[in-house]
Amino acid sequence: MNTSCTQHIRYHISQRVRIILIILICIDRHRNTNDLLPHGLRMTDSKIALAHEFFAGNAESYDNVVRLATFGGDRLWKEQIVQCLSTPTRVLDLACGTGILTFTIAEQHSKCDIVGVDLTAEYLGIAKQRAATIGRSDIQFLHSSAENFRNAEPFDAIVSSYLAKYADLNVVTANAASMLKPGGLLLMHEFTYPTNPLVARVWELYFPILQWMPSAQLRQWSEAFRGLPKLLRETTWVADLCHAMQQNGFTDIHIKSLSFGTAAIVLGRWIGD
Numbered sequence: 635m636n637t638s639c640t641q642h643i644r645y646h647i648s649q650r651v652r653i654i655l656i657i658l659i660c661i662d663r664h665r666n667t668n669d670l671l672p673h674g675l676r677m678t679d680s681k682i683a684l685a686h687e688f689f690a691g692n693a694e695s696y697d698n699v700v701r702l703a704t705f706g707g708d709r710l711w712k713e714q715i716v717q718c719l720s721t722p723t724r725v726l727d728l729a730c731g732t733g734i735l736t737f738t739i740a741e742q743h744s745k746c747d748i749v750g751v752d753l754t755a756e757y758l759g760i761a762k763q764r765a766a767t768i769g770r771s772d773i774q775f776l777h778s779s780a781e782n783f784r785n786a787e788p789f790d791a792i793v794s795s796y797l798a799k800y801a802d803l804n805v806v807t808a809n810a811a812s813m814l815k816p817g818g819l820l821l822m823h824e825f826t827y828p829t830n831p832l833v834a835r836v837w838e839l840y841f842p843i844l845q846w847m848p849s850a851q852l853r854q855w856s857e858a859f860r861g862l863p864k865l866l867r868e869t870t871w872v873a874d875l876c877h878a879m880q881q882n883g884f885t886d887i888h889i890k891s892l893s894f895g896t897a898a899i900v901l902g903r904w905i906g907d
């Protein structure tokens with residue numbers, strides 16, 4: 635075997651070793667971070683504190699990151715949510731963030747009176763700016779937790795996207811019952827941990843890879859990408875929400891599994907007093 639051929643083989647072996655090492659480091663880092671949430675937070679700590687940790691200082695990049703990180707799935711999921719609303723005149727979007735879902739509803743239902751509520755002022759600031767830019771300053775964006783929010787004027791529908799894993803679902807569902815018109819819809823959309831073992835394997839590799847992507851925008855999300863896998867493995871939000879709905883006078887409760895079990899929509903109608 636001549637020298638150049640030997641060098642060629644050496645080069646390929648070293649490249650493969652490098653790739654294997656990177657994968658092993660990713661998996662190891664992933665394992666080490668499984669037991670601890672950011673800044674030593676544990677699952678028993680307040681979920682509100684966790685939401686503050688995850689969403690501090692990254693509102694500007696949120697829309698891009700959610701689109702890229704879900705491979706465009708977020709847009710499709712939001713469209714499915716909007717399809718579940720028939721012709722609402724008044725809608726509440728809980729944990730509206732920068733308003734992606736709020737404005738998707740506004741596009742489809744131009745006459746609809748919409749209220750968005752969120753815990754993080756920075757996210758609401760972006761939503762308000764956008765409302766002014768598109769001439770929809772009538773959309774109200776209010777600073778509150780979903781658990782504390784009340785409104786005297788009843789809604790046809792209360793929706794949320796990516797709130798369920800952070801929220802006290804008993805409280806949110808009881809509040810929703812008190813704010814909905816009879817027959818009104820409560821709908822929550824959120825990530826779920828896939829039950830298919832093959833999908834779960836791919837899912838497990840996904841967050842460590844996101845953490846290692848050389849992107850300044852993704853770096854703002856490293857706390858969230860580190861904490862989310864454990865939160866999503868452990869959350870029982872689908873069962874908890876169905877139970878809370880049954881306890882609070884909701885009927886027609888349905889679960890729609892989305893995108894190979896990586897997300898779900900749970901919805902039901904409030905019967906009325």
Ligand SMILES: C[S@@+](CC[C@H](N)C(=O)[O-])C[C@H]1O[C@@H](n2cnc3c(N)ncnc32)[C@H](O)[C@@H]1O
Binds near residue numbers: 757781
């Ligand atoms: C991933 S973002 C989703 C934003 C928006 N719903 C969307 O689909 O683009 C999650 C949002 O939930 C908010 N949040 C988390 N826990 C909350 C709570 N208990 N009450 C109100 N907002 C909450 C955060 O401030 C953040 O803006």
